[in-house]
Amino acid sequence: MGVKWLDEPEEHDYDAAADYLSMLAEAAVVTSTVDALKNAKPxxxxxxxxxxxxxxVLLPESNSHVRNDLAKISDGKRLSPILLVRGQYALSVRMxxxxxxxxxxxxxxxDENTPIPCRLVSWQDAGATGSVPGAESRDLLR
Structure with missing residues (x-):
């Protein structure tokens, strides 16, 4: 059975994205980036x-959250699209x-080739420093 997807991310997905991104960037950058995700074309x-x-890394089937999503797939339930923030290849910053x-x-x-609906945006500067979150740690590794 193939994976079925909702047309739009659920509202709580944006809140979860903001929580995660807040560990990587300042509040203004996170707010602007999440707003961009909300307006991004699929x-x-x-x-x-x-x-x-x-x-x-690929999480195993034994991971409880993965197992729950696999059960949803098996039951024919639709999953919410994925929210992605583009990295920067020139700085070796990952997505x-x-x-x-x-x-x-x-x-x-x-199926590793399953097309997944996503919202994909770049980090939004919000008038801050113009730096990309994660670039500093890359520079420390040199």
Whole structure:
């Protein structure tokens, strides 16, 4: 059975994205980025490519959240689209899965080539420093 998706992310997904992103960036940047996600046009990306771009490991079926999403897939329930924030290749900053990591993993375990509906935006500067969250840690590793 294939993965079915909702047309739009659920409102609580944006709240979860903001909570996660708040650990990476200042409040104004997070607010602007989440607002951009809300207004972004849907795109489709494959589960395997999302995991690679975000440099994330595939969570196993034994993970409780992945298991719950796999059960939803099996029951024919629709999953919420994924919220992504683009990294910067020139700075070796990875893409962030702002919300939906477990759904990506469940989709991958179903079929790694499953097209996943996403909202994909770049970090929004909000008039701050113009830096990309995560770039500082990359510079420290040099």
């Amino acid at each position: 795109v489709q990306r494959k589960a395997k490519d999302i995991l690679r771009a975000a440099r994330l 962030e899965v702002a919300d939906g990591y477990h759904r990506v993993c469940a989709s991958y375990l179903t």
